[in-house]
Amino acid sequence: MRVLYFDCFSGISGDMTVAALLDLGVPGDYLIRNLEKLQIKDEYDIEITKTIKNGIEATDFNVILLNHKHEKEHHGRNLFDIEGLIDNSSLNENIKKLSKGIFRLLAEAESKVHGKGIYEVHFHEVGAVDSIIDIVGTAICIDYINPDKIISSHINTGRGFVKCQHGTIPVPAPATLNILKDVPIYSDDRNFELTTPTGAAIIKSLSSDFRNSFNLKVKKVGYGCGKRDTEIPNVLRVILSEDDFSENCILEATIDDMNPQIYGYLMDKLFEAGAKDVYLTPVYMKKNRPGIVITVTIPIRLEEKIKEIIFKESTTIGIRKFNIEREELKKEIKVLKTKYGNIRCKLSSYKDEVVNTSLEYEDMREAAAAFDLPLKDLYKEIKIDI
Structure with missing residues (x-):
């Protein structure tokens, strides 16, 4: 950048x-x-x-x-x-x-x-x-x-x-x-x-x-x-x-009065809008009410867009913001040709060295369903050759 x-x-x-x-x-x-x-x-x-x-x-x-x-x-x-x-x-x-x-x-x-x-x-x-x-x-x-x-x-x-x-x-x-x-x-x-x-x-x-x-x-x-x-x-x-660091911030809102069915829908909307991470934390709030802290990590350029979603889709009346530095590994997608079809694999590198690998969950889930195999067995069988 x-x-x-x-x-x-x-x-x-x-x-x-x-x-x-x-x-x-x-x-x-x-x-x-x-x-x-x-x-x-x-x-x-x-x-x-x-x-x-x-x-x-x-x-x-x-x-x-x-x-x-x-x-x-x-x-x-x-x-x-x-x-x-x-x-x-x-x-x-x-x-x-x-x-x-x-x-x-x-x-x-x-x-x-x-x-x-x-x-x-x-x-x-x-x-x-x-x-x-x-x-x-x-x-x-x-x-x-x-x-x-x-x-x-x-x-x-x-x-x-x-x-x-x-x-x-x-x-x-x-x-x-x-x-x-x-x-x-x-x-x-x-x-x-x-x-x-x-x-x-x-x-x-x-x-x-x-x-x-x-x-x-x-x-x-x-x-x-x-x-x-x-x-x-x-x-x-x-x-x-x-800039060697991706500019990110964390947005947080604490909610104690929202239908729990809405959280999943809200999370999907936030990921679709470009959030890097979304998670929910149970807490106890004032008057001993159980509540949820929704935490969203985003690129700063998406701040206004994400705030709009949170305010419109949830019952919160306030959002906290924390500027953070987030260093990310260089990522590359490799396609593995297997007897179960093409499976995408994510390779993550640090200083040109591959330090993490992961099979794409959606591809693995579809292959397991198509061949009627336990997902855990499919993970054991498919080897990543880098």
Whole structure:
């Protein structure tokens, strides 16, 4: 699994994101060619350079405004204008979808701050040309890298106050806080804005999880420059890795009021939906009621789907979640040709050595029934030759 990890120890902004992804290996000319499909080339130029931050070589990405008249006219583009700009371009559908998702999240946050509908707000930061280039540029880079999963560290927002068109506002900015709802954030001693609303919208839209520890096999690292010089490097670090561990979680629900006939049906539904393991544990609950704990091990990507099944098919009103690391053996299916027909066999390997073998139960059951043999005798007779 190719995992893209955003290490936001110095926050995140739109230009830092594009810079880090370029530093990771996205070709600059590829980005520029795709950005020209927006048909606003007369409004900006792009400068991509290398610089040093605290001894770390990093990429710096700058959008230079070319026509102040255009900027004055279009600085207040609203969400309708921007969606039209993207839809009318020749960018591929994935880039369009990613870009519009980020813009919509940003528009929703800004509209909440100003108390207006998302298509009514002329939110200047979103409508500005540099923000359009940063967001669409990010989508172009992500589409180029094409990771299987994107995750992020906790977000350093900075603190203090920042001046904007409406006056002086606290850091994190109100729009940034709206966007980062349910995301773990913090601030260090740097008394200025580290995470912008655009950066917050980018990472919230792209990332499926926010955690500071993760098992990574690092393949590439990219650094994108911020615009300040501080004791802690003002850079965004992005890591492209391979994940050696399958990402899984355990979902649990404790039930004391459900018809026991439903458990078998529920278990079948969960396995059909992709659960790796489902088991039931008898317990005693409050008021000395006998109950059942249903435990389901699943890939994290199936979390919402499995939760929906549990809530709809059982009587529980709450589900517990535990993130786990599950290392799996490499599996291979071999077909054995026997006098009882073809029997599938599962071979499980650890470091290229077969350490476990097992005959497929369904094949064995069907063969035992077809030849009217005790299943235990069939298991003794069929030998696995590896």
